[in-house]
Amino acid sequence: MIAAALVSGGSLGCASARAGSPTEVRVLIYDGTEPIRVGDSGAVQEVAVVAEGLVVDGRLVGERWSPSGAGPFRVGSRKLRGRITLRADAGRVQVLNRIGLEDYVASTVGGEMSASWPREALRAQAVAARTYVLHQAAKRRRSDWDVRATAVSQVYRGIAAESNETRSAARATESEVLTYRGEPILAVFHSTAGGRTATAGEVWGQDLPYLRVVEVDEEDEAPHTYWRTVFSREDLQDVLGAAGIDVGVLRGVSVTRRTSSGRVERIEVRGTTQVDELRGSRLRSVVGSLGLRSTLFDVRTTADEFAFVGSGFGHGVGMSQWGARALAERGASYQRILARFYPGTRLENWNLRRIAAPARLFDGSLQGANGGEVR
Secondary structure: OOOOOEEOOEEOOEEEOOOOOOOEEEEEEEEEOOOEEEEEOOEEEEEEEEOOEEEEOOEEEEOEEOOOOOOOEEEOOEEEOOEEEEEEEOOEEEEEEEEEHHHHHHHHHHHHOOOOOOHHHHHHHHHHHHHHHHHHHHHOOOOOOOEEOOOOOOOOOEHHHOOHHHHHHHHHOOOEEEEEOOEEOOOOEEOEOOOEOEOHHHHHOOOOOOOOOOEOOOOOOOOOOOEEEEEEHHHHHHHHHHOOOOOOOEEEEEEEEEOOOOOEEEEEEEEOOOEEEEEHHHHHHHHHHHOOOOOOEEEEEOOOEEEEEEOOEOOOEOEEHHHHHHHHHOOOOHHHHHHHHOOOOEEEEOOOOOOOOOOOOOOOOOOOOOOOOOO
């Protein structure tokens, strides 16, 4: 047990948790209509779905099936520890992986952060990854899976993403979880903040006390600290039209409102037939359609072009991974890094006991820790 400490950016004490965590994580590896190859090293078989259920190498096996063998198992291109179960669900094949919590953390650290980064940054990522999956497990206890294997939740590639460094980060922080009022927090993270983080309310519409605006001035080496995306007037009009925004001939695009962290909250699109204001999920959808790296940007207009000039990569909420890297390079411990980006939380030893009750701090639709961004 680490002694409680008060550090810059918020208190991050350590104590014994009142409730524990499951020893396994349920990961949705695949959910699709196409056949997928599954099995251990001795027998990889093709699994497809038909109206009656699953078909394994041409043999109908019912609605559920698990490959034989002790593993590790192949699922498509992934090599996975733990147990594998497939099921037919509304004409789709779903592949679920039950994996030990700490093995999951070791892999996820490698999926979300370069193993060559400083040790303390990797340890901060390990705590964030463990906390995030326990938060999701508490919310989804009655579901068949806790998290997806992609950036929709957090990136899990199985054994391929493990290394000595990521396993060391998991071991060094084993059972450590960030909590607020005794429950695992929504420990979201992103690649690059662009100078300051955003609140949960700015991005998802519901504030959380530990996801605040935090100044981040250590991201100069990040590849997406500054970026510029340029469209011709005609190309931008086509992209907006494909997104359902038809204002006639495009005349102008301007930011009309910003959040407390400086991110774009509303955009006005002006054309020859009407003016359209974008905000909320519609704005985020358009930002994705345009391929912009974040909502921290300005719009600069010339006679023929629109330039989106911005900073940062990802939703901007929680821990900046490049900010964590810079802090670690300056000698900060993982405890200090976590305290910086999740102020007011506690670092607790969860002791691998079952969660007592679902976390109720966030009831919105957010699933992804990193907002689907690839670092």
